[in-house]
Amino acid sequence: MKLKYSLALFLSMLSTFLFAQGALKGKVIDALTKKPLTGATIAVAGRNVTTTDSDGAFSVACATNNEVTVSFVGYESYSRRIKDCNETLNVMLVPSNASTLSNVEITSTSAQNKSLLYQPASISKLAKTELTRGQGLFLDDAININIPGVTMSRRTVSAGQQFNIRGYGNGVRGTNGISSNFDGQGYKVYLNGIPITDAEGITLMDDIDFGSIGNVEVVKGPAGSIYGLAVSGVVNLNTIKPERGKTTIGQDVMFGNYGLQRFTTHFQTATDKSSLLLNYGYQHSDGFMSHTESEKRFVNAAGEFNVSQKQSVSFYASYSYSYDQRGGELTIDQYNKKDYTGNPEYIKRNAHSNVIGFRAGISHTYNFTSNISNTTSLFALGQSQNVSSAGGWTDKDPINVGLRSTLDMKFNLNEKTVLSGITGIEMQRQQAQTIGYNMVANPSDPNGYWIIGAMRSNQFTKSSTASLFTEWTLALAHDFSITGGVGVSNMVIDLNDRFYVANSTKPTRYTNTYDGMVSPHLAINKVFSKELSVYASYSKGFKAPVSSYFFIPTTGQVNTGLKPEIGDQFEIGTKGSLFEDRLSYSLALFQAKFKDKMTSVAVPLTSTTTAYSYVANGGDQNHKGIEASASYALFRSSTGFIKLLRPFANIAYSDFKYENYQYQKLNSTNTGVIVVDYSGLAVAGVPKVATNFGVDLSTKVGLYANLTYSFKDGFPISSDGLYNTSSYNLLNGKVGIARELGKHFSIDGYFGVTNITGVQYPLMVFVNQLPDAYLPAPLNTNYFGGLSLKYIF
Numbered sequence: 001m002k003l004k005y006s007l008a009l010f011l012s013m014l015s016t017f018l019f020a021q022g023a024l025k026g027k028v029i030d031a032l033t034k035k036p037l038t039g040a041t042i043a044v045a046g047r048n049v050t051t052t053d054s055d056g057a058f059s060v061a062c063a064t065n066n067e068v069t070v071s072f073v074g075y076e077s078y079s080r081r082i083k084d085c086n087e088t089l090n091v092m093l094v095p096s097n098a099s100t101l102s103n104v105e106i107t108s109t110s111a112q113n114k115s116l117l118y119q120p121a122s123i124s125k126l127a128k129t130e131l132t133r134g135q136g137l138f139l140d141d142a143i144n145i146n147i148p149g150v151t152m153s154r155r156t157v158s159a160g161q162q163f164n165i166r167g168y169g170n171g172v173r174g175t176n177g178i179s180s181n182f183d184g185q186g187y188k189v190y191l192n193g194i195p196i197t198d199a200e201g202i203t204l205m206d207d208i209d210f211g212s213i214g215n216v217e218v219v220k221g222p223a224g225s226i227y228g229l230a231v232s233g234v235v236n237l238n239t240i241k242p243e244r245g246k247t248t249i250g251q252d253v254m255f256g257n258y259g260l261q262r263f264t265t266h267f268q269t270a271t272d273k274s275s276l277l278l279n280y281g282y283q284h285s286d287g288f289m290s291h292t293e294s295e296k297r298f299v300n301a302a303g304e305f306n307v308s309q310k311q312s313v314s315f316y317a318s319y320s321y322s323y324d325q326r327g328g329e330l331t332i333d334q335y336n337k338k339d340y341t342g343n344p345e346y347i348k349r350n351a352h353s354n355v356i357g358f359r360a361g362i363s364h365t366y367n368f369t370s371n372i373s374n375t376t377s378l379f380a381l382g383q384s385q386n387v388s389s390a391g392g393w394t395d396k397d398p399i400n401v402g403l404r405s406t407l408d409m410k411f412n413l414n415e416k417t418v419l420s421g422i423t424g425i426e427m428q429r430q431q432a433q434t435i436g437y438n439m440v441a442n443p444s445d446p447n448g449y450w451i452i453g454a455m456r457s458n459q460f461t462k463s464s465t466a467s468l469f470t471e472w473t474l475a476l477a478h479d480f481s482i483t484g485g486v487g488v489s490n491m492v493i494d495l496n497d498r499f500y501v502a503n504s505t506k507p508t509r510y511t512n513t514y515d516g517m518v519s520p521h522l523a524i525n526k527v528f529s530k531e532l533s534v535y536a537s538y539s540k541g542f543k544a545p546v547s548s549y550f551f552i553p554t555t556g557q558v559n560t561g562l563k564p565e566i567g568d569q570f571e572i573g574t575k576g577s578l579f580e581d582r583l584s585y586s587l588a589l590f591q592a593k594f595k596d597k598m599t600s601v602a603v604p605l606t607s608t609t610t611a612y613s614y615v616a617n618g619g620d621q622n623h624k625g626i627e628a629s630a631s632y633a634l635f636r637s638s639t640g641f642i643k644l645l646r647p648f649a650n651i652a653y654s655d656f657k658y659e660n661y662q663y664q665k666l667n668s669t670n671t672g673v674i675v676v677d678y679s680g681l682a683v684a685g686v687p688k689v690a691t692n693f694g695v696d697l698s699t700k701v702g703l704y705a706n707l708t709y710s711f712k713d714g715f716p717i718s719s720d721g722l723y724n725t726s727s728y729n730l731l732n733g734k735v736g737i738a739r740e741l742g743k744h745f746s747i748d749g750y751f752g753v754t755n756i757t758g759v760q761y762p763l764m765v766f767v768n769q770l771p772d773a774y775l776p777a778p779l780n781t782n783y784f785g786g787l788s789l790k791y792i793f
Contacts, residue, residue: 024062024082026089028052028070037093039638040072046740051638067743072638079792080245107193107217107236108226110471110483112410112420120483120523120535122573122588122627124150126216129696133706134732135254135752135784137262137283139210140763141732145692145708147218148627148652149588150233153764155775157285157294159206159324159353162764163187165220166592167623167656167686168232168567169767186543186565188223188230191237192302192316194361194379198400199430199463200493200546201229206355207320207383209298211264212279214240220627221569221592222541224519225485228426228467231541231567231594239302239316242268242275247793256784259286273306288778289340291327291347296320310367317360326351326389329772332723338760340776345390349439350449357383371412376405393437393452402428421472421485429464458498461547465491471521479527483537490515491544510558512550517542517564532576541567549598549615563617566595585630592623597661619661621683626653644698651691656683658719678719685767687713687727702739708732712761718768728761730754748788755781 028040036056041048045066052058060068062085071077075093082089111118116125124147134141140152140161154161162184169186184203189196197203217236219227227234242248247269254262267278283296297320304314328343328351343351361379368374381400386393406424413419440453471485495510523537543565550559573588599618629650636644658678682688694708710730717723736750755761755778764775 023059024068024085024087024089025059026057026070026091028056028058028072028091028093030075031092031094037072037075040070040093041638043069043071046742069740076243078245079243107190107238108406108422109473110226110420110422110485111473111481112418112475117527117530117533117575117577118479118481118525120481120525120537121539122149122220122571122586122590124218124220124586124629126218128214131213131216133694133696133708133734134754135256137211137254139213139216141754142216143218145694145710145732146629146650148629148650148690148692149220149625149654150218151690153775155764156324156326156353157287157292158283158296159294159322159355160764161205161208163189163203163233163235164685165218165233166590166625167621167654167683168592168594169597169621169683169685185546186230186232187234188227189235189237191359192239192314192361193363193377193404194316194359195402195404195426195428196237198381198398199402199428199465200491201465201544202546204355206322206324206353207318207357207359208237209279209281209296209300209318209320211262211281211283212239212277212298212300213237220588221571221590222519222521222539222567224467224487224489224517224541225469225471225521225539226422226424226487228469228487228489228519229465229491229517229542229544231543231565239277239279239300240268242270242277244270244272244275246270248790249793250788250790252786252788254784254786257780257782258288258778259284260784261285262786274304276303277301287325287327289327289776290342291325291351292342294324296322312365313362314365315360315362317358319358320356322353322355324353326353328390329766329769330774330776331771332717332773335760335762335774335776338779340779343390343772348450349388349390349392351389352387354386355383356385357381371410373408374405375408376403378403388439392439392456394434395437396432396434398430398432400428400430402426416477418475419472420475421470423470425466425468427464427466429462431460431462434459434461455499459547460496460498462494463491463547465489465544469519479530479533481525483521483523483525485521487519487521489517489519489542489544491517493547493550495547510550512545512558512560514544514564517544528576531578532574534572534574536572537570539569539571541569543567545598545615559614559616561617562598562615563596565597565617568593568595582633582636583630584632585628587626587628589626590624592625594621594623597621599661619679620659621656621661622659623654623656623683625655627651639700641700642697643700644696646697647693647695649691649693651689654686654688654690656686657681658683661719676720681719681721682716684716684719684721685765687715689713702737703735704738705735706733715765717765717773718770723770723773725762725765728759729757730759730761731756744792746790746792749786751783751785753781753783754778757781 028037038054040052042050042058042060044060049060050058067079067081069079070091072093078091126142126146130146131142143152149166151164165187185201189203215238219234221233223230223234249267252264261284264281269276279300281298285294287293299319302316306312326346328346359381361377363377365375379402383398385396404426406422408422410420436457438453438456439450442448442451467487467489469487473481473483475481491514493512497508519540521539525533525535527533545562550562569592571590575586577584596617597619598615631646631648634645635642658681661678662675690712692710696706698704714725714727732754734752738748740746758781761777762774763777766772
């Protein structure tokens with residue numbers, strides 16, 4: 001009898017305990033499509049206990065203060081510490097990669113549906129998976145492997161970065177031709193909605209911490225109907241987003257060949273209504289050739305706050321110190337001999353790029369109604385730059401301020417017809433003092449670095465640009481849409497020459513205005529079964545001259561005949577996610593014509609001497625190309641050992657030619673000016689074929705790996721086609737393990753190898769600047785490894 005009473009008492013206590021624990025119920029859905037996710041894994045206190053049913057629902061035994069983690073293949077995991085077992089947990093998982101095009105949203109569009117599938121344009125999106133296939137510090141490895149038709153290069157270990165979108169030449173380089181090797185022009189770059197590109201259209205990224213970037217979006221082709229002066233495209237960068245419902249503090253370390261060190265300390269916290277990211281990073285490299293040491297220090301802060309149901313505020317602020325030595329470009333002969341000692345004229349002048357800067361921006365979004373909202377951003381940049389090279393020393397102190405304000409609207413015309421649009425303005429103003437010096441040998445140390453000599457130029461420049469833009473999308477029945485828009489831009493440049501020359505009669509002030517730059521855009525898009533789309537589009541864009549182009553210092557005359565470059569692009573394409581989102585693909589065929597491309601003209605003083613050179617509109621370029629990319633989830637499982645096995649590939653075919661393109665220079669005997677006609681020749685600096693293949697692997701226990709192979713065709717170094725690079729192949733790999741260690745710790749350790757086969761290839765090719773030709777990449781196989789440790793509160 002006592003045994004029966006004891007058993008009854010035990011069962012009663014057990015039921016009371018279980019009742020006190022309760023059963024936590026919830027539902028898991030896709031954050032974008034709102035559809036239930038079947039088979040999502042539910043873990044309690046680090047142990048997998050159940051999966052969601054066909055409705056995305058689940059129920060688990062609950063004890064307060066336990067952490068519940070929800071995970072599903074292709075989505076970011078969600079974790080939350082439970083305070084009340086009686087609540088219903090509604091979990092919205094966010095796609096973690098771009099394998100499902102209908103789930104990947106873009107930054108700015110007039111379409112009501114912001115997913116890639118509904119955009120009538122060639123847009124590439126990189127998330128954590130793509131950004132961390134390589135080292136993740138310099139961004140060029142992620143861009144060059146994952147985005148066909150776009151290349152990224154850098155002048156040094158970690159500075160002088162440039163994008164090349166569909167072969168657009170970035171400007172002119174002195175008297176040497178049609179491409180600038182020192183700055184980025186023709187495209188626009190934004191970071192958390194703040195323009196990195198300055199008021200003249202020049203993009204300098206030495207101060208950007210690419211290691212803190214969590215999302216990259218590249219729009220290929222003219223984008224004036226939303227972004228203003230962007231003749232070749234736009235790059236939107238966003239910092240890492242803290243995971244909702246978590247507060248973490250972490251330390252990341254990385255080491256590699258050539259003295260590479262990277263240390264990052266970060267704090268992240270996010271709730272349903274706010275998020276905050278704080279980063280401090282230190283980065284150093286001894287460099288892989290003579291005089292190429294690099295040192296960086298970054299402090300970043302980014303936050304988002306929902307003030308109310310109608311208002312939200314976000315901000316970004318950063319301080320950076322960047323110092324990169326320049327070893328100079330190698331000649332073709334040096335490169336062929338694998339002589340990486342550099343350029344002695346650079347080294348004796350202690351050539352370098354030193355940028356100290358502060359960026360800040362704040363954005364406010366106000367939702368007037370569910371269909372009308374405004375976002376206004378204010379931003380500012382202050383920098384101190386000093387640069388030396390074979391040509392001397394330059395100090396520049398730019399201050400850039402501006403705003404961008406957009407009004408997003410949506411009108412439901414009937415049950416199946418919606419008109420949505422974006423209308424806005426972007427304005428920037430920059431003032432900068434630029435002082436140039438000659439460099440001379442140091443009398444007190446003849447064998448040491450040269451020192452600053454006499455001043456040779458002193459210019460104060462005020463530049464301002466303004467763009468008004470509007471773009472609208474009419475969404476019709478059967479997922480058919482029509483998009484149309486236009487942007488109107490202008491630029492004003494005022495240059496004050498403060499370099500005093502005795503008895504000079506030249507004017508000291510030069511001004512010029514470029515206005516009436518109208519950029520229309522028209523496109524159609526058809527989506528089939530929410531799985532694939534086809535589109536056709538036309539867009540137009542402009543690039544205005546920078547301050548150094550529009551006046552002639554020798555004559556003191558304004559170069560009034562110089563016109564902005566014009567880009568016209570026609571494109572047709574298709575993209576989709578098929579076979580239950582296993583196959584993701586995109587295909588684009590385009591023709592982009594760039595008119596009035598800028599070149600330089602030599603003016604002889606005598607039969608043997610050039611008096612001066614100036615920039616003029618030289619001719620056209622006709623770019624015809626095909627770009628394709630695809631990935632396929634060969635195997636994926638929520639419960640098996642292998643979670644995901646996914647091969648991917650992409651290819652770009654570029655048939656880019658000069659048309660009606662003439663270039664003036666002195667003849668071989670310096671007795672006069674001759675006209676060189678490049679018409680019909682291949683555009684310099686662009687490979688005809690570039691392709692990449694790879695495979696990603698992730699497992700249930702946290703092991704992951706990837707392997708990538710890249711091929712780049714040879715291409716002309718000079719526009720006359722007489723000098724060409726060689727083709728090359730690259731093989732890179734990376735393995736790692738990422739796991740949670742109990743309730744409060746997570747760890748991610750990895751080891752990677754780049755250039756496994758030890759081939760020779762360049763980081764950057766100097767187009768039309770012979771005898772200088774190559775900035776080489778490390779010649780030997782490069783190893784790196786790192787560890788990321790997080791504490792979860």
